[in-house]
Amino acid sequence: MRRPATRTSKRTRTAVATALIALGAALLTPGASAASAAGAPAPRPIAAYADPADYCGRQCADILPPGQSGNATLAQILAHKAFGTLPAHTSDQLARYDSLVAGYPGLTDAKVNDFFNDASFGVPADQVESTTSPRSDVTITRDKKSGVPHIKGTTRYGTSFGAGYAAAQDRLWQMDLFRHVGRGDLTPFAGGALANQGLEQQFWPQAPYTEADLQAQVDRIRTAEGERGRLAMEDAQAYIDGINAYRVQSKNGRYFPGEYVLTGHINSITNAGEIKPFKLTDLIALASVVGGLFGGGGGGEVQAALSLLSAQQKYGLEEGTRVWESFREREDPEAVLTVHDGTSFPYAQKPADPRGAALPDAGSVTAEQLVYDRTGSAATAAAADPPQPMKQSMSNALLVSGAKTASGHPVAVFGPQTGYLAPQLLMLQELQGPGISARGASFAGVSMYVQLGRGQDYAWSATSAGQDITDTFAVELCEPGGGAPTRTSASYLYRGTCTPMEKLEHTNTWKSSVADPTPGGSYRMQVWRTNYGIVTHRATIAGKPVAYTALRSTYRHEADSIIGFQMFNDPSYVKDARTFQEAAQHIGYAFNWFYVDSREAAYYNSGSNPVRPAGVDAALPVQGKQQYEWQGFDPAANTAAYTPPAEHPQSIGQDYYISWNNKQAKGYGAAGFGMGSVHRGDLLDQRVKPLVAAGGVTRAALTRAMADAAVTDLRAENLLPELLDVLRSAPVTDPAVAAAIDKLAAWQAAGTERKETAPGSKTYGHADAVRIMDAWWPLLVEAEFKPGLGAPLYDALRASLTIDEAPNAGHGPTGSHAGSAFQYGWWSYVDKDLRTLLGRPVSGPLARAYCGSGSLPECRDAMTATLKQAAAATPAAVYPADGTCAAGNQWCADAIVQRPVGGLSHPQINWQNRPTYQQVVEFPAHR
Structure with missing residues (x-):
């Protein structure tokens, strides 16, 4: 049984213990026991279990910051607040993840595991940190390096039970939060902060289910999906049983997550209060949150209709529709x-x-x-x-087939971007049991299976x-x-x-x-x-x-x-x-x-x-x-x-x-x-x-290809050459503009990266050029398109597609400081318009020229004026204070923050446009 350990000095431990004694919240060390499964149904035999073969040859690796452990007792939370200490395995993958920004240029195959975990099956004997058997038919072994649970069941029920038990060890509080998010009642559970209100207002209208609706989905899977559906619900019930076993034990042993005390659900002195039992319908509520965030598609047709109407009002029915379709880019040949x-x-x-x-x-x-x-x-x-x-x-994926690799075997670097939370929405695990053999990442609360990861001789991942x-x-x-x-x-x-x-x-x-x-x-x-x-x-x-x-x-x-x-x-x-x-x-x-x-x-x-x-x-x-x-x-x-x-x-x-x-x-x-x-x-x-x-x-x-893309500014790499050509289409006479052009050109020549001058410097190379681009982009897009489109149509199109998603913009599932950047923007519109203006070939052009009404000199004047305005913008104006960073702190404005979903926080890390969970895999053999 796992109780996270707090690393503190003797003096610190004494101070925290004194505080907790005053609260009456002494912690008891739990012991491993099979009694936790009392009352659980007898396991249904599935098939004989045999230890799996691992065909990866230690060439599978993965990473998931900040760390595996996501539960902290009240003592650990108080120690963290007072002294900055963190429980074991809550933050030990963060530095490795961050260090790739500086380390990727010299990366070799031999150094991959300096930046990733070894994702081989099992745990070598000298790397075992702990072993727990919550039932006689399952063992949970955790490794020393990352604390990942390796769950081995001799029965199907035991395997799924162990998955639920391990998930509760690592994510009990977070799972509880998100089952409430899915039901739209987070604020009564966790408080009325605006962020909590925003979460429930975001998700509940997408899936406003009654309890009967949730139960109907459980029943449908059990009855309408044949043997696999019945088996899935048996696995899910075993998983729920495992969560509830740990829930009860941690409550009785007083090593449950401390957030239950801080939010008033459990009394720290008497231990009175409740962690409500989990049930199958909670899995449906949790799945609706995950699916709504990452697996949806479509919608937005009302706003699309409004921008079409605006185009038709400006240009007439036929021409307006043609203009709108050119911005819609349904089938762009480029x-x-x-x-x-x-x-x-x-x-x-x-x-x-x-x-x-x-x-x-x-x-x-x-x-x-x-x-x-x-x-x-x-x-x-x-x-x-x-x-x-x-x-x-x-999320991103890069795969190369074996005909193009050094080994003759395919290579993949891939993973999902799920934002940066502490603890993560995802968690790592290995599952081995009858009919189950996988290691990888799963969403907390629905982790009865590995959702993204590897099997014995294959690996898989996904992008939205x-x-x-x-x-x-x-x-x-x-x-x-x-x-x-x-x-x-x-x-x-x-x-x-x-x-x-x-x-x-x-x-x-x-x-x-x-x-x-x-x-x-x-x-x-x-x-x-x-x-x-x-x-x-x-x-x-x-x-x-x-x-x-x-x-x-x-x-x-x-x-x-x-x-x-x-x-x-x-x-x-x-x-x-x-x-x-x-x-x-x-x-x-x-x-x-x-x-x-x-x-x-x-x-x-x-x-x-x-x-x-x-x-x-x-x-x-x-x-x-x-x-x-x-x-x-x-x-x-x-x-x-x-x-x-x-x-x-x-x-x-x-x-x-x-x-x-x-x-x-x-x-x-x-x-x-x-x-x-x-x-x-x-x-x-x-x-x-x-x-x-x-x-x-x-x-x-x-x-290296992935990591280089992860620190590159899309606008600068793909559009700055055209912008500089427009600016240089006539002599540049303004010294301020000339200086700005020189800085942008030097940045372009150096690779247009948003990257520190040296590890830990927290200062970008070509910092002025980066600042100028951040300030210039929204100004140049408006100057290029708004005069021709007119304000109503320009605003309607902006509502359908945002102008910019720079790294410091507030977007994505965790708002600003979320890593993800450049997913949405007017990149293509600027590109096609400027290439048309410069007389270069364009497949699928916009319906008309916009910059300078199609006049290169007039476009150049508009670009020059906005560039001069951007160059004069101070760092404080471009990067205002946001509650995390002081005004003008460029590196911090971009930096990734692990948003707390509980009582622990983590240091900021370098911006990188990269999956949260990521695998690097190459299988040398097959079954």
């Missing part, structure tokens, strides 16, 4: 592709003869109100900026795909008694019948606590649910009141993907690239999946892609009428006909693959704006392509 061999996978394309579109009357759209009846601190929060939607964050699995319907409002409907009517026409909407409400009330001194308050969340999804906006169309609804294909199916993950972990199922692709077909979320073994590298795009009627444009709202519904649509279960596996982008054996949330393949309709000629994926493609052309690629070489 976009970087994951499947680059020319194979086409048509989906969600612009129809030749569109029908059913439901564009609103100009000026009629209002967002549906979510929050009502604010009191106390909730009323104060209403005056602050509303929580911003959490965009999908980045974002293809369109969410549509917006315009339902005509009505009144049941036949009266005239209004925009606030709560009934709608469904297949010709006036049908009442279902009102879902959630009232949250909180009090202040030690952990969150926010004064008490309350508010009520309310959404309206229809057969076409959740109401998001109200408007009129041709004068008639309508409600816009968002319908996601994975709604009511948050946990169905458990079947695919179960298959990934099953060595008897996944034997090669083709069987891996078949397993990935069972995942309904929109993900790009990547696979590598000793023989093949492969790719598959998963997702429940609904089949739309001919003529329906997925990029715009559609009328809520039966002829425009998804084919085979059944609203009771939210099921429909989905595109068959053969129509999903996929490939085996391509020379190389890159993915950074870019366009998957020719013909595959992107859900949103921004898949154009300049994309973050170019940073990978421009580095991997020449490696592949030269051949002899190694693990170190591919890691």
Whole structure:
């Protein structure tokens, strides 16, 4: 049994102990026991268990900062606050992760494990830190270096039980938090801080499930998915049993996470209070949070309609539509592709003869109100900026097939970006038992299987795909008694019948606590649910009141993907690239999946892609009428006909693959704006392509390519050459402008990195050039496009695609200091416009020239004026204080912060545009 150890001096330990005695919170050391499983069902035999073979030959590595342990007792939290100490394994992967920024240029295969963990199966005898047996049929062994649990079960039940037990050892408080986030009641549990309100307001409207809804999903998987569905729910129940066993033991032994005391759930003196039992429906709530963050795609059709209307109002119907389509970039011939061999996978394309579109009357759209009846601190929060939607964050993948590597075996460097939290949303583990053999990362609270990692002779990972699995319907409002409907009517026409909407409400009330001194308050969340999804906006169309609804294909199916993950972990199922692709077909979320073994590298795009009627444009709202519904649509279960596996982008054996949330393949309709000629994926493609052309690629070489892209400014690498050409198209006479150009040019020549001059200096090389670019980009985009587009259209397009995502911008699942950068921006628009102006070839150009109204001298004047303005901006103006950094601190403004989800904090690290969890793998052998 694990109790995290606090590393402190004798004097420190004495002081903390004295404080805790005063609180009556003495800690008892737990002992390992099999009695924790009392009352658990007898294990059902699955198959005889044998120790797995490991075919990786110590060439598999991974990393997940800040550290494996995510639980801290009250004593450890108090010691951390007073003396800065940290429990073992809470922060021991952070420095290794950070050090790659300085260390990658000299990286060799022999040095890979200086920056990553050895991800081999098992723990050598001399590296065993602890061994725990919470049941007689499972052993949890943790290694000294990172404290990762290696869970070995002799029965299927024991293996899953051990996974739950180990997850609770490492993430009990965090799992408790996020089951409340998924249910929309975080503030009563953790306090009314604005961040807590923002989380529940972000996620609950996407999946506003009742307890009956959650239970229905459990029942559906158990009964409708055959033997694998039944087995998945048995595994899930065993996993829950393991969590609850540790929950009870830690409570009785008083070594539970200290946040339960600080938030008032447990009395530190009497130990009175409760950590509520976990149940299967909690897994559905947790899965809805994970899927909403990383596995969604589509939506945004109302805002797209507003920008289209604005274009049509400015230019007229035909020309306005042409202008809008050029910014939409549905099928840009210059976009970087994951499947680059020319194979086409048509989906969600612009129809030749569109029908059913439901564009609103100009000026009629209002967002549906979510929050009502604010009191106390909730009323104060209403005056602050509303929580911003959490965009999908980045993940990336680089794979090279064996024909292009030094060893003749494929090489992969890949991983998901899940933001930077302390503890992480992900956790590391190894699972070995009947029908399960894997090591890697899993989301805390749903870690009965490894979700991203490696098997005996293969590894896999994912990036968020974002293809369109969410549509917006315009339902005509009505009144049941036949009266005239209004925009606030709560009934709608469904297949010709006036049908009442279902009102879902959630009232949250909180009090202040030690952990969150926010004064008490309350508010009520309310959404309206229809057969076409959740109401998001109200408007009129041709004068008639309508409600816009968002319908996601994975709604009511948050946990169905458990079947695919179960298959990934099953060595008897996944034997090669083709069987891996078949397993990935069972995942309904929109993900790009990547696979590598000793023989093949492969790719598959998963997702429940609904089949739309001919003529329906997925990029715009559609009328809520039966002829425009998804084919085979059944609203009771939210099921429909989905595109068959053969129509999903996929490939085996391509020379190389890159993915950074870019366009998957020719013909595959992107859900949103921004898949154009300049994309973050170019940073990978421009580095991997020449490696592949030269051949002899190694693990170190591919890691260096990833790491170099991770510290490079996309705008400077791909657009600064064109910008400098415009500026230098005539003599530069202003000394301030000339000096700024020289600094930018020198930065470009040096590689456009945002990187320290030396490890620990916290000062960027070419700091002035970096500052100028950060200040200049928004100014130059506005000067280039706003005069020609006009303010209304410019603002409408900005609402569809943000101008900039510099490293210091506030975006991603954890806001600013989140690492991820350059996923969204007007990079392609600037690129195409300037190349047109410079007389260079452009495939898929914008509908018209914008900079200087198509005049190079006028464009140059605009660029010169904005550059001079940017060069004069002080560091304090460009990098304002943000609660983490002092004004003007450039390195700190970019730096990654592990956002606390509990009582521990960690040092800042260098910015790097890199996956949070990452693997470096090369298998020399196969079963």
